[in-house]
Amino acid sequence: MIATGGSVDLLVERPVDLVVLDCDGRTVDGLALGRRILSQGQPALVLVSKRDDEVERVIALDMGADDFLVRPFSLRELAARVRAVQRRRRMMPESIGADVRHVRGWTIDLTRREISDPSGEVVRLTRGEFDLLAAIVQAGGRAVTREYLLEVVSKRADAVSDRTVVTLISRLRRKLDRGTGELDLIRTEPGVGYRITAD
Incomplete structure (x- = not known):
């Protein structure tokens, strides 16, 4: 889970395949942080938020996020969403x-x-x-x-x-x-x- 702007810098040293980002941080703009994450080699990005805001969802997906979940949701659903993203990612690189x-x-x-x-x-x-x-x-x-x-x-x-x-x-x-x-x-x-x- 990436929660702070400083954490993004770690992606340069330790590339990851997928990031789950909470957009509701009080000190960080979630969408801006998401853009920074996507700039680091385009890892898969799943955003979560308590706000069921269509505009925010559309902006997030248009900028390249792989999924957007609105709380409340279960860990089981989150895991299923992550698996679905990973399946799509496995299909794309080879093609x-x-x-x-x-x-x-x-x-x-x-x-x-x-x-x-x-x-x-x-x-x-x-x-x-x-x-x-x-x-x-x-x-x-x-x-x-x-x-x-x-x-x-x-x-x-x-x-x-x-x-x-x-x-x-x-x-x-x-x-x-x-x-x-x-x-x-x-x-x-x-x-x-x-x-x-x-x-």
Whole structure:
């Protein structure tokens, strides 16, 4: 459990796979501390709070937290949530191993989690946006279902929905357009989901 700002510095010396962070500390901004934790090699992050605040949940998940629990909850539920996060993490690293993809002039580095436009300029994506893009790119042109993409970005059952995927896809398309007319780089497959277009 990380409770103080100074504790984050230990992550440099002792990297961890997962952090459970209590957002209700009186002297520390929980969300700001969460951002610092995610900057240390992107460990999995589970936030807990006594405040059932939708805005706080959305901000936390959008910045890259893996889950957000509102007290009261049992240790059994917390353990189950941690196991679910770890399962998702075990699935992701291997799928985005040392791998660079090139699509219509774009360079997508799945190891460094970077995407560069045809001119070589890096386009900044949120963690959720990149996770979604990586899942679509790794399908190799095959359609990826909305249900699978929802699982990829799902952090908390009552904080995400099918609209979450639609919103992230919309953001991705805007960022990948960059005035080049590349809005169809990610193509919608009606009734199925999305796929990357190689030509």
